[in-house]
Amino acid sequence: MMKKSTFTLSIAISLLFLLLLSGVAAAQDHEPTDDEVNAIAKQLYCPVCENIPLDVCPTQACVQWREIIRQKLAEGWTEDQIKQYFVDQYGDRVLATPPARGLNWLVYILPPAVFVVGAYLLFRVVRGWRQQAVMETPIASISPDDPYIARLEEELQKRDR
Amino acid sequence: MIANVGCSSLAMAFLAALYGAIAAAYGARRARPRYVESARHAMLLTWPLVTVSALAIIWLLVSGDYQIHYVASVTSNSMPTYLKVTALWGGQAGSLVFWSWLMAAFASAAGIRKWHRDRELLPWVVVVTMVTLAFFLGLVVFFENPFARLWLTPEGRQVTALFQPRGTTPLIPSDGQGLNPLLRHPGMIIHPPTLYLGFVSFVVPYAFAIAALVTGRTDDRWVRITRRWTLVAWLFLSLGLILGGRWAYDVLGWGGYWGWDPVEIAALMPWLTGTAFLHSVMVQEKKGMLKRWNVILIILTYALVIFGTFLTRSGVLSSVHAFAQSAIGPLFFLFIGVTFVASLSLLIKRWDDLKSENQLGSIVSREALFLFNNLLFMGILAVCFWGVIFPLISELFTGQKVTVGPPFYERANSPLGIGLLLLMAIAPLSVFGQTSWKLLGRALWKPLALSFMVPFFSALRGTTNLGALLGYWVISLITLVTLYEFWRGALARRRRHGESLPVALWKLTSRNRRRYGGYVIHLGVVLMVLGVIGIEIFQTETQGTLVQGEQLTLDRYTMIYESLTQFDTQDGRNVTRAVVSVFRDGKNVGELYPRRDFYYSSQQPMTIPGVRSTLEDDFYVLLVGWESIGLSGATFKVYHNPLVNFLWIGGLVFILGTMVAAWPDRGPEPVLKLAKKRAATARSKIGGLR
Numbered sequence: 001m002m003k004k005s006t007f008t009l010s011i012a013i014s015l016l017f018l019l020l021l022s023g024v025a026a027a028q029d030h031e032p033t034d035d036e037v038n039a040i041a042k043q044l045y046c047p048v049c050e051n052i053p054l055d056v057c058p059t060q061a062c063v064q065w066r067e068i069i070r071q072k073l074a075e076g077w078t079e080d081q082i083k084q085y086f087v088d089q090y091g092d093r094v095l096a097t098p099p100a101r102g103l104n105w106l107v108y109i110l111p112p113a114v115f116v117v118g119a120y121l122l123f124r125v126v127r128g129w130r131q132q133a134v135m136e137t138p139i140a141s142i143s144p145d146d147p148y149i150a151r152l153e154e155e156l157q158k159r160d161r
Numbered sequence: 162m163i164a165n166v167g168c169s170s171l172a173m174a175f176l177a178a179l180y181g182a183i184a185a186a187y188g189a190r191r192a193r194p195r196y197v198e199s200a201r202h203a204m205l206l207t208w209p210l211v212t213v214s215a216l217a218i219i220w221l222l223v224s225g226d227y228q229i230h231y232v233a234s235v236t237s238n239s240m241p242t243y244l245k246v247t248a249l250w251g252g253q254a255g256s257l258v259f260w261s262w263l264m265a266a267f268a269s270a271a272g273i274r275k276w277h278r279d280r281e282l283l284p285w286v287v288v289v290t291m292v293t294l295a296f297f298l299g300l301v302v303f304f305e306n307p308f309a310r311l312w313l314t315p316e317g318r319q320v321t322a323l324f325q326p327r328g329t330t331p332l333i334p335s336d337g338q339g340l341n342p343l344l345r346h347p348g349m350i351i352h353p354p355t356l357y358l359g360f361v362s363f364v365v366p367y368a369f370a371i372a373a374l375v376t377g378r379t380d381d382r383w384v385r386i387t388r389r390w391t392l393v394a395w396l397f398l399s400l401g402l403i404l405g406g407r408w409a410y411d412v413l414g415w416g417g418y419w420g421w422d423p424v425e426i427a428a429l430m431p432w433l434t435g436t437a438f439l440h441s442v443m444v445q446e447k448k449g450m451l452k453r454w455n456v457i458l459i460i461l462t463y464a465l466v467i468f469g470t471f472l473t474r475s476g477v478l479s480s481v482h483a484f485a486q487s488a489i490g491p492l493f494f495l496f497i498g499v500t501f502v503a504s505l506s507l508l509i510k511r512w513d514d515l516k517s518e519n520q521l522g523s524i525v526s527r528e529a530l531f532l533f534n535n536l537l538f539m540g541i542l543a544v545c546f547w548g549v550i551f552p553l554i555s556e557l558f559t560g561q562k563v564t565v566g567p568p569f570y571e572r573a574n575s576p577l578g579i580g581l582l583l584l585m586a587i588a589p590l591s592v593f594g595q596t597s598w599k600l601l602g603r604a605l606w607k608p609l610a611l612s613f614m615v616p617f618f619s620a621l622r623g624t625t626n627l628g629a630l631l632g633y634w635v636i637s638l639i640t641l642v643t644l645y646e647f648w649r650g651a652l653a654r655r656r657r658h659g660e661s662l663p664v665a666l667w668k669l670t671s672r673n674r675r676r677y678g679g680y681v682i683h684l685g686v687v688l689m690v691l692g693v694i695g696i697e698i699f700q701t702e703t704q705g706t707l708v709q710g711e712q713l714t715l716d717r718y719t720m721i722y723e724s725l726t727q728f729d730t731q732d733g734r735n736v737t738r739a740v741v742s743v744f745r746d747g748k749n750v751g752e753l754y755p756r757r758d759f760y761y762s763s764q765q766p767m768t769i770p771g772v773r774s775t776l777e778d779d780f781y782v783l784l785v786g787w788e789s790i791g792l793s794g795a796t797f798k799v800y801h802n803p804l805v806n807f808l809w810i811g812g813l814v815f816i817l818g819t820m821v822a823a824w825p826d827r828g829p830e831p832v833l834k835l836a837k838k839r840a841a842t843a844r845s846k847i848g849g850l851r
Contacts, residue, residue, distance in 0.1 A: 034704035034796065045564045051422045053566075056415040056783070056798070058757065058766045063786065096566035098551075103559055107551050111573055114543040115536075122536050126529065129521035
């Protein structure tokens with residue numbers, strides 16, 4: 001029983017090893033292009049040159065970061081793994097937007113909340129006005145066919161005098 | 162000597178501003194006209210005094226008096242003279258003096274013109290403008306003095322002080338550090354001054370609003386007086402933003418015009434509230450509604466103007482623009498807080514007096530649509546404000562800095578922006594007061610039906626991007642509605658006066674400048690949106706490392722790397738310049754020279770793109786890197802930016818429209834005449850009652 005499980009395990013390990021090896025080999029076949037590097041770099045910000053995306057930042061530090069991305073891609077890392085690598089090294093600030101957790105939720109919740117509250121307030125004000133308006137008779141008299149043209153002509157006449 | 166003159170005149174200006182604020186408030190409160198008159202004279206004195214001071218700084222900058230700390234920090238021997246002059250606003254202290262100079266000029270302008278017409282309001286206008294001016298002058302006199310000199314202690318330490326500290330000797334560096342490389346650009350002549358002009362001129366409408374609150378004049382007098390000020394402020398702010406975008410596109414080398422950088426947003430925020438104000442103020446003029454809201458908007462605009470200056474000047478946010486950092490941040494913060502709370506308290510005191518005179522006619526009336534417009538602008542403001550300050554809050558509470566970058570703003574603002582565009586398409590056809598969906602529908606259906614043609618045909622021609630099709634549809638609708646407005650206005654005139662169409666159009670526009678200038682602005686926005694669609698949706702890019710003679714292809718363009726040279730320039734740069742040949746559809750269309758400038762003094766690189774620009778698209782080449790040995794291989798990043806030029810053309814149209822709207826009237830305004838007539842009838846009625 002014992003022997004069998006060790007056997008299975010060793011098979012599994014060697015299979016995994018082979019798989020990894022082939023993965024690396026496959027990745028090494030493929031030298032990542034600049035565009036692949038930039039596709040990831042575009043989403044990252046280095047802590048030194050704030051607010052300049054990594055793919056266009058000309059400083060030496062950013063050149064090195066792009067080299068790291070290139071290496072990792074060559075080693076077969078995925079986009080998410082590479083981003084996570086930078087997050088682990090330098091913190092969440094390397095990401096273009098804060099990850100939605102903890103206090104950061106506020107980033108995403110507050111503006112829509114403010115908008116909804118604003119819309120609600122506007123709705124109430126408008127409703128209040130409308131109710132008042134229904135109670136009172138309308139002030140402006142409107143010419144039936146086209147009120148805008150009528151008003152425009154009236155204005156223009158006034159000016160020409 | 163020059164420095165002493167400048168410094169003492171700065172100090173005198175500060176005292177004059179302080180005295181003006183106090184004397185005006187005292188004179189107005191106690192009804193002592195002599196004090197008010199004296200305060201006015203003090204105010205009129207500030208501008209010449211600050212002018213002397215600013216000229217002194219310019220003199221020192223140009224003559225290269227490096228013992229002055231400010232001069233040493235923003236200029237160097239190798240800089241051209243025009244940049245030395247612009248270095249007045251290239252650093253902290255100088256730009257605060259520049260701000261004060263504009264403030265003093267505008268305050269004086271507001272005080273000289275029509276002083277006798279608005280006697281009641283003007284003392285308080287003096288108070289508000291002089292308090293603002295005194296704050297800025299106080300900052301430069303006591304904390305950021307541009308005339309402070311460098312001294313060397315016996316221990317060899319370098320100190321900065323206005324007067325010679327005991328035991329020190331003057332320190333005169335042989336060269337200065339020079340202006341931040343980002344700012345060494347002809348754009349420096351015009352972009353910062355226009356933005357500042359926009360910022361500072363918004364103080365005037367705010368001052369009148371506060372004066373109206375203090376004196377209890379709850380009619381729309383302050384709105385009418387400041388209408389043109391607001392338009393001019395808005396003109397400069399818009400121009401500053403557009404120029405900033407162009408500058409970024411030309412030199413920052415990120416292939417775009419707007420990076421949602423905190424400092425860009427700082428300038429955008431007062432523009433947002435200002436734009437909302439420009440619209441909602443019309444409702445107050447026409448219907449006597451939204452009085453409280455308009456006061457809130459102008460208070461917000463003022464606070465955001467100071468906040469914008471604070472963001473750029475305090476160093477609280479580090480960004481490409483925050484080249485100046487110092488300890489004046491807390492003072493700014495305090496000033497914004499105090500003025501904001503004081504303004505709001507005044508508003509609350511007058512809350513009941515500012516009741517609406519009218520009721521909302523209909524949910525699709527012009528006034529209701531303007532309210533929705535305001536809601537959307539406030540929504541964008543909330544997104545921007547929160548995006549800018551959240552990293553600070555996060556750092557404060559969790560110690561962790563986060564980046565709130567372009568994806569956040571783009572995702573949150575896009576729907577709001579589309580909403581605004583839709584309103585822009587509908588609102589011109591709505592009328593003030595009682596109206597109905599039916600009436601609006603009748604005006605709208607023709608342009609609406611036609612507007613589907615453009616997305617339909619572009620879909621037929623192979624555009625599959627839904628966002629682009631939606632964008633095309635909205636801008637076609639706006640264009641059609643706006644042109645329809647011109648058309649039916651001109652037709653009405655022709656019917657009435659028998660004028661030919663061009664004459665009718667001309668007269669229509671010149672006699673309703675605000676309305677039709679506004680429409681021209683809308684057309685400018687349409688063109689700008691076209692440019693934005695081009696970059697946001699259709700921009701493509703690629704990057705490649707080439708050896709000489711190799712090529713890189715992107716869409717219809719191919720570039721061939723020809724050569725690379727490296728040389729030093731007289732102004733302290735090391736330039737690496739590539740020559741590339743560009744082919745479009747296989748046809749040679751010329752050479753481009755993308756380059757990288759390295760500034761020795763600040764150890765900073767600058768990427769200057771090579772751009773081939775046509776109405777249809779831009780081909781934008783950046784030199785990203787090169788082999789240092791032999792200069793044989795080089796890396797290029799290239800962008801294809803379709804339609805981007807419409808952004809700049811639209812910007813020009815936009816500014817043109819604003820100028821049409823803000824152009825001074827010859828005679829008294831018809832609306833004013835109307836108001837006078839109304840007042841006369843009201844008086845006769847009252848007389849009749851007696």
